[in-house]
Amino acid sequence: MSAVPETGDWTDRMLELTVGAVAHGGHCVARAHDDRLPAPEQGSGRVVFVRHALPGERVRAVVTEDPGGAFCRADTVAVLEASPDRVQPPCPWAGPGGCGGCDFQHASPAAQRGLKTAVLREQLDRLAGAAAPRSAVGFDAVEVEELPGGPLGWRTRVRLAVDDVGVPGLRAHRSHDVCEIADCPLVPGGALEPVLARRFRPGSEVDVTVGDDGAARVDAGGTARAAGRAWELSPGTFWQVHPELAGTLAGVVRDWAQAPLGGVAWDLYGGVGVLGSVLAGQVGPDGTVLVVESSPSAVTDGRTALADLSQVRFVQARAEREIARLEPAPDVVVTDPPRAGLGGAAVRALAARRPRRVVHVACDPAALARDLALFADNGYRVAALRAFDAFPMTHHLEAVAVLERDG
Known part of the structure; x- marks a missing residue:
C-alpha cells in the first residue's frame, strides 16, 4: 500500500x-x-x-x-x-475509551460469529490459498461454531491489572491504562465484584479463578474438568478460560488423531496433558505418549493427574527445541502452540519426523493460515478444519485443523 x-x-x-x-x-x-x-x-x-x-x-x-x-x-x-x-452492549465499560477486552459487544451473538467466520476465511484465503486446492475441506465452507453456555457469564479465568493506587480493573484498548470497572458480564454473575472492591499492590496483576461454587479466588489454583478427568491445578498453571473449550478440543482430538494402538503420539505445548490423555487412550498401555511442555507447574500438575497412565511421559522443555531430537518418532502429533503459532522452523522440523497425521490447534487465524501454508509446502494436506467461538464478545476464536502427509 x-x-x-x-x-x-x-x-x-x-x-x-x-x-x-x-x-x-x-x-x-x-x-x-x-x-x-x-x-x-x-x-x-x-x-x-x-x-x-x-x-x-x-x-x-x-x-x-x-x-x-x-x-x-x-x-x-x-x-x-x-x-x-x-445491539445495545451489555457492559457499560465496553465502549470507546473504556475496557479494551471486548470488541463486538455491539453485535448480536450470531453476527459476532459471522464476523469471526469472515475474518477466518479471509486469512485462510489470503495466507493459505495455495494450500486450498490440495485440501479436503473448502476454506470458504468453514463456520465459527457456538460453544455451550451463551455469550455472557462464560469466563472462569481473568487477569486484572492494578493501577498506580492499587485499584484493580481491565486495560483499555492498545494501552497500559487501567479501566476501573464495577463488574464484568463475561464472568459469572457477581463473582468479580468482591475482588474489584479490594486493593492490591500498585502496578501488579491479579489472576482470578471462578470455581464451580461461583466464588472468585485470587492467585489460587483449583479443580478443572475435561476429558473425563478432574485436574488439580497449581496457581499460575494454564487452563482454557472458556469452561467448555478444553473438553471440546479433547473431543476433536479423539475424533481426528486416530493414533494407532501400540503407537507413538506427541502432545506438543501440551500443558497439563488434557489432549495427551486422549492420545493415551488411543495408543493403549503398550503405546507411548510424549507430552512436551515448558511450564514447570503444568508438568507437575500433569504428572499428578496422569499418574495412572504409564504410557504418558512428560518432557519439560520448549517444544520447538525438542522436535528434532524427541524419541521415539511419532505416528501422530498434536500441537497447541501459543498465539504466534508454530512458524517455519518448527513446521519443517516436524515434517522431517514424518508423522502421518498432525492435529494442529490455533487461537489466531493469521498464524493458523500461515502454518497451514507451511505444512502444505512440506508435504501435508488439510483433511478437516473446525473453528469455535471460545471467546464471545471478543474477536478471538479457536480453530483445529488435521493435516495428513501426502503419500
Missing part, C-alpha cells in the same frame, strides 16, 4: 465514515479523505481501522491513533446509519 501525502497528525480528528469489511483484530475497515487534497478515486483514500462499528454502517468516529503513513485508528462515537446486527 502506497504512503499517503503528509497532511499532519489526524489524532482527535472527527471523521464521517462508511464502514467496510471486518478485519482481523476486532475492527472494521473504512477509508477517509483529507479535504485539503484533490478528490480521490473510488476506493482510494486513507485506511481507517475503526472499532465499535459494523460493516455497512455510516458512523462518526474520532481518530485515536495516527502512526503516520497509510492508515490510522479510530473509535466510533455516533452511529448515523445502523446495521440490523447492532
Whole structure:
C-alpha cells in the first residue's frame, strides 16, 4: 500500500465514515479523505481501522491513533446509519475509551460469529490459498461454531491489572491504562465484584479463578474438568478460560488423531496433558505418549493427574527445541502452540519426523493460515478444519485443523 501525502497528525480528528469489511483484530475497515487534497478515486483514500462499528454502517468516529503513513485508528462515537446486527452492549465499560477486552459487544451473538467466520476465511484465503486446492475441506465452507453456555457469564479465568493506587480493573484498548470497572458480564454473575472492591499492590496483576461454587479466588489454583478427568491445578498453571473449550478440543482430538494402538503420539505445548490423555487412550498401555511442555507447574500438575497412565511421559522443555531430537518418532502429533503459532522452523522440523497425521490447534487465524501454508509446502494436506467461538464478545476464536502427509 502506497504512503499517503503528509497532511499532519489526524489524532482527535472527527471523521464521517462508511464502514467496510471486518478485519482481523476486532475492527472494521473504512477509508477517509483529507479535504485539503484533490478528490480521490473510488476506493482510494486513507485506511481507517475503526472499532465499535459494523460493516455497512455510516458512523462518526474520532481518530485515536495516527502512526503516520497509510492508515490510522479510530473509535466510533455516533452511529448515523445502523446495521440490523447492532445491539445495545451489555457492559457499560465496553465502549470507546473504556475496557479494551471486548470488541463486538455491539453485535448480536450470531453476527459476532459471522464476523469471526469472515475474518477466518479471509486469512485462510489470503495466507493459505495455495494450500486450498490440495485440501479436503473448502476454506470458504468453514463456520465459527457456538460453544455451550451463551455469550455472557462464560469466563472462569481473568487477569486484572492494578493501577498506580492499587485499584484493580481491565486495560483499555492498545494501552497500559487501567479501566476501573464495577463488574464484568463475561464472568459469572457477581463473582468479580468482591475482588474489584479490594486493593492490591500498585502496578501488579491479579489472576482470578471462578470455581464451580461461583466464588472468585485470587492467585489460587483449583479443580478443572475435561476429558473425563478432574485436574488439580497449581496457581499460575494454564487452563482454557472458556469452561467448555478444553473438553471440546479433547473431543476433536479423539475424533481426528486416530493414533494407532501400540503407537507413538506427541502432545506438543501440551500443558497439563488434557489432549495427551486422549492420545493415551488411543495408543493403549503398550503405546507411548510424549507430552512436551515448558511450564514447570503444568508438568507437575500433569504428572499428578496422569499418574495412572504409564504410557504418558512428560518432557519439560520448549517444544520447538525438542522436535528434532524427541524419541521415539511419532505416528501422530498434536500441537497447541501459543498465539504466534508454530512458524517455519518448527513446521519443517516436524515434517522431517514424518508423522502421518498432525492435529494442529490455533487461537489466531493469521498464524493458523500461515502454518497451514507451511505444512502444505512440506508435504501435508488439510483433511478437516473446525473453528469455535471460545471467546464471545471478543474477536478471538479457536480453530483445529488435521493435516495428513501426502503419500
